[in-house]
Amino acid sequence: MTASTTIDAAPAMPRFALGRAGTATALLLPIALINAIGFLLPVLNLLRMSFNEALAGGGIRETFILDNWTGLFGDSFYLELIMNSVSVSLGITFLTLVVSYPIALYLHRSSGRWRTFLTVLVISPLLTSAVVRTYGWIALLADQGPIVKTIAALGITPPRLMFNTTGVVIGLTEILMPYMILSLLAGFGRLDPRVEEAAMTLGAPPSKTFWRVILPLTLPGIALGCLLCFVLAVSSFITPKLLGGGRVFLLATEIYDQAIVTLNWPLAATLSILVLVIFGAALAVYARVLRVIE
Amino acid sequence: METNTTSLPMKILVAVLFLFLLGPVILVVPISFSGEQILSFPPASWSFRWYTALFNNTPMISAFWTSLLLGAIVTAISLAAAIPAAYVIVRMRTAGSGFLYNFFTAPLLLPTIVLGLAILIVFASMGFLGTFTGLVIGHLVITLPYALRVLATTLGNLPLACEEAASTLGGRPFTVFRRVTLPMMAPGIVAATALCFLVSFDEVVITLFLTGPRLSTLPVQLFHHVESRADPLVASVSVLLIFLTLAVVIIVDRTVGLSKTFVK
Amino acid sequence: MMHQKILSGTPTASTDRDVHLRLDGLTKRYGDSVAVAALDLAVPKGELVALLGPSGCGKTTTLRMIAGLITPSDGRIIVGGSDITASPTYKRDMGLVFQSYALFPHMTVAKNVAFGLEMRSVPKHEIEKRVKEALAMVRLEALSERKPRELSGGQQQRVALARALVIRPSILLLDEPLSNLDAKLRDEMRNEIRDIQQSLGITAVFVTHDQVEALSMCDKVVVMKGGQLEQIGTPVDVYETPATPFVASFVGRTNRLEGMANGDGTVIVGTGGLRVPGRPGGKVEILMRPHRLKLVDANAAPEGSAERFNRLAGTLTRITFVGDLLQYHVDVAGSEVIVEAASDHGRGFWRAGAPVAITWRVEDTMVFGRGA
Numbered sequence: 001m002t003a004s005t006t007i008d009a010a011p012a013m014p015r016f017a018l019g020r021a022g023t024a025t026a027l028l029l030p031i032a033l034i035n036a037i038g039f040l041l042p043v044l045n046l047l048r049m050s051f052n053e054a055l056a057g058g059g060i061r062e063t064f065i066l067d068n069w070t071g072l073f074g075d076s077f078y079l080e081l082i083m084n085s086v087s088v089s090l091g092i093t094f095l096t097l098v099v100s101y102p103i104a105l106y107l108h109r110s111s112g113r114w115r116t117f118l119t120v121l122v123i124s125p126l127l128t129s130a131v132v133r134t135y136g137w138i139a140l141l142a143d144q145g146p147i148v149k150t151i152a153a154l155g156i157t158p159p160r161l162m163f164n165t166t167g168v169v170i171g172l173t174e175i176l177m178p179y180m181i182l183s184l185l186a187g188f189g190r191l192d193p194r195v196e197e198a199a200m201t202l203g204a205p206p207s208k209t210f211w212r213v214i215l216p217l218t219l220p221g222i223a224l225g226c227l228l229c230f231v232l233a234v235s236s237f238i239t240p241k242l243l244g245g246g247r248v249f250l251l252a253t254e255i256y257d258q259a260i261v262t263l264n265w266p267l268a269a270t271l272s273i274l275v276l277v278i279f280g281a282a283l284a285v286y287a288r289v290l291r292v293i294e
Numbered sequence: 295m296e297t298n299t300t301s302l303p304m305k306i307l308v309a310v311l312f313l314f315l316l317g318p319v320i321l322v323v324p325i326s327f328s329g330e331q332i333l334s335f336p337p338a339s340w341s342f343r344w345y346t347a348l349f350n351n352t353p354m355i356s357a358f359w360t361s362l363l364l365g366a367i368v369t370a371i372s373l374a375a376a377i378p379a380a381y382v383i384v385r386m387r388t389a390g391s392g393f394l395y396n397f398f399t400a401p402l403l404l405p406t407i408v409l410g411l412a413i414l415i416v417f418a419s420m421g422f423l424g425t426f427t428g429l430v431i432g433h434l435v436i437t438l439p440y441a442l443r444v445l446a447t448t449l450g451n452l453p454l455a456c457e458e459a460a461s462t463l464g465g466r467p468f469t470v471f472r473r474v475t476l477p478m479m480a481p482g483i484v485a486a487t488a489l490c491f492l493v494s495f496d497e498v499v500i501t502l503f504l505t506g507p508r509l510s511t512l513p514v515q516l517f518h519h520v521e522s523r524a525d526p527l528v529a530s531v532s533v534l535l536i537f538l539t540l541a542v543v544i545i546v547d548r549t550v551g552l553s554k555t556f557v558k
Numbered sequence: 559m560m561h562q563k564i565l566s567g568t569p570t571a572s573t574d575r576d577v578h579l580r581l582d583g584l585t586k587r588y589g590d591s592v593a594v595a596a597l598d599l600a601v602p603k604g605e606l607v608a609l610l611g612p613s614g615c616g617k618t619t620t621l622r623m624i625a626g627l628i629t630p631s632d633g634r635i636i637v638g639g640s641d642i643t644a645s646p647t648y649k650r651d652m653g654l655v656f657q658s659y660a661l662f663p664h665m666t667v668a669k670n671v672a673f674g675l676e677m678r679s680v681p682k683h684e685i686e687k688r689v690k691e692a693l694a695m696v697r698l699e700a701l702s703e704r705k706p707r708e709l710s711g712g713q714q715q716r717v718a719l720a721r722a723l724v725i726r727p728s729i730l731l732l733d734e735p736l737s738n739l740d741a742k743l744r745d746e747m748r749n750e751i752r753d754i755q756q757s758l759g760i761t762a763v764f765v766t767h768d769q770v771e772a773l774s775m776c777d778k779v780v781v782m783k784g785g786q787l788e789q790i791g792t793p794v795d796v797y798e799t800p801a802t803p804f805v806a807s808f809v810g811r812t813n814r815l816e817g818m819a820n821g822d823g824t825v826i827v828g829t830g831g832l833r834v835p836g837r838p839g840g841k842v843e844i845l846m847r848p849h850r851l852k853l854v855d856a857n858a859a860p861e862g863s864a865e866r867f868n869r870l871a872g873t874l875t876r877i878t879f880v881g882d883l884l885q886y887h888v889d890v891a892g893s894e895v896i897v898e899a900a901s902d903h904g905r906g907f908w909r910a911g912a913p914v915a916i917t918w919r920v921e922d923t924m925v926f927g928r929g930a
Contacts, residue, residue, distance in 0.1 A: 136318025
């Protein structure tokens, strides 16, 4: 975000009729206005809402109580919901890492048009609606779908793959893969193929080269990808809602249900703030991990 | 053209993982030609009946037009607001321009489920729920940061010397901006346009909170459809959407190069 | 801050009437650091003046202040008698050639050159005519419809020059215009720029860190260091009679010896005695140009009188072959002195380890006080 091109001089800006500050303010006004109405005010209001009292039938009483917060931690349903969300998200993050790492490593080693083509393949799902991709998974994982039928044909009693946590995990893992691959690639910048070659010329077999050289060098990319995928998993809504079929309870789906179905906005707001707190905690862990790696 | 460090098992593994990544998207193509009443794969018979059904599905068609119009308006406003903002933040470099940049891109840090709820609560009291204005503002909250990010990066990478040259040649500030800065930003503007449009056109979560019974966007309509029914209709819509996205991507690629736009 | 006065060595010292560009105590401060300190400068009409110095000396900052791209902290800029310190860049009528050329990438060569004329609302047919003339001047008529990226570095440089000159600016400013060219092209462009500048009779300021460019092209050289003016003079002045040791060593190469001056025109260096111009006293440093020194046999008879020639004994430690020159490294009382001589097929007469003496004319000795 620096724009300076000269070494010993900062540019003098042209003079404007309104004066520098006046012109700058005028040019920033549209974005500031939209940001205020659509972001700042709603987010501050959300914080305030979590201390209001919800009345039966969707009413709200303006007050300042901690009931929403104490209620959350006193109710075993919500405690379980939180624990469930975090652990499922952690599991999804790990799975995403495992299935993304080989692709990222392969992409990092390829070059030219082949690499461009593969990069486009990795990015293309990002440009496809999550609804569409989840729909594809519904077709694949359905009780009469090809995967279940194949397993049954092998003579094994097929497990249910949809409308349960398994389905959500499979679907979200695939949905989050592009983010993980791109993060890993960003972190792979430090991985010089000559380092691997050096390790092998020193007599390290491929598996040792991986564990002792490649993996440690790519840890920063792994940390970044895991952070990104974890926060996206914790707050994802579309895939858990559609693949969970209302039987999988996660934070995001609960926020939606409280806001739209139960109309308990104070509780929905409280859960939302809680998601942000989890974000903050994930970020703190990430910063800590990064310091240990460096 | 990969190096010889990649062994055959590794190649097979990568191919399988790519199949996992792309499978669900590729799958919708054959499903859209299904002749069955319900969603199944592989379909027992083939037909165009779900494309016919799509064009007779009035809510879906009207949602498509809403999304198209919404995307166009949101993109136009995003550019109109983000170009001057990027100019102020990068070129005028007032005190605190770093803070301004972080502040205006902050909405990208919040999950859409939280943003959607926050906007819902405020818009309810303003009477914006279920209105087109409400949808425009809701989408702007997330498209503006993307536009600002792309445009500020573009502008930051442009050499200042060209603008200085123009002003030594007698160009007044606005003329320099119009004749030199803006044309040089063209690749960034194309990228920002594509990104804003795709983000708005694909947005589901925030939109779910803001749509009403009489006003819906295509992704929201699709969401409700998948939620309530399992038939191949969504596949036919998806195929058309994929082609629309592909068209946008190809235009961007031809103009500025895809990897420059999305891999930043 | 003390104002440094102009030391013009030319016999036809410019009178106020001829002065086209005048800087008056021009100063730029960034917080506590001073980029340019109270610079005074008067450039007569039609002269090419070089601002010479190492990076960070304030030369580019000065040029950008003249162009209006940086606002001065203090001082005035006067062009043709009117104070333009407060006027914006676009009203200044300066032609600036950038180090990076700064051609507009989205416009053709012709459009680039036409830009300044369009800004001045010159009628269309005249724009066409003048663009053609300007491109003819830099020999690029054939490439007028090309985009800048399709041109070589030298061609881009010429377009930048044509674009700056086509507006008939009151002053031409050149910011290290040759530094991105390869050596051969640089020599060519040096002559081309000088020819065009002289034929147009335009006042020009040329920023460079290259002493060869400054000495070979310019009427006057302004040597700067750390924001301070070191010396203003003709190329011969700054080379032959540098005002400070810095100027002496920056404009050309030097050997340096330390000594004690007696106040009578003699200096003791180690165990030897030297004659120097003037009558300095106290600790001094002695500078000599390597190619003005001569290496002689330690026992050879003096070439001329001790009044006119200096002579120091030493030991030859190393001979370096650098193509057209041989460099003799001589240890003189613990200091290394380099003597340069034309090489004769790489063969030298001397061998390392030989006892030798170096001799040079008294007037080729530069002496500077070292303070207390």
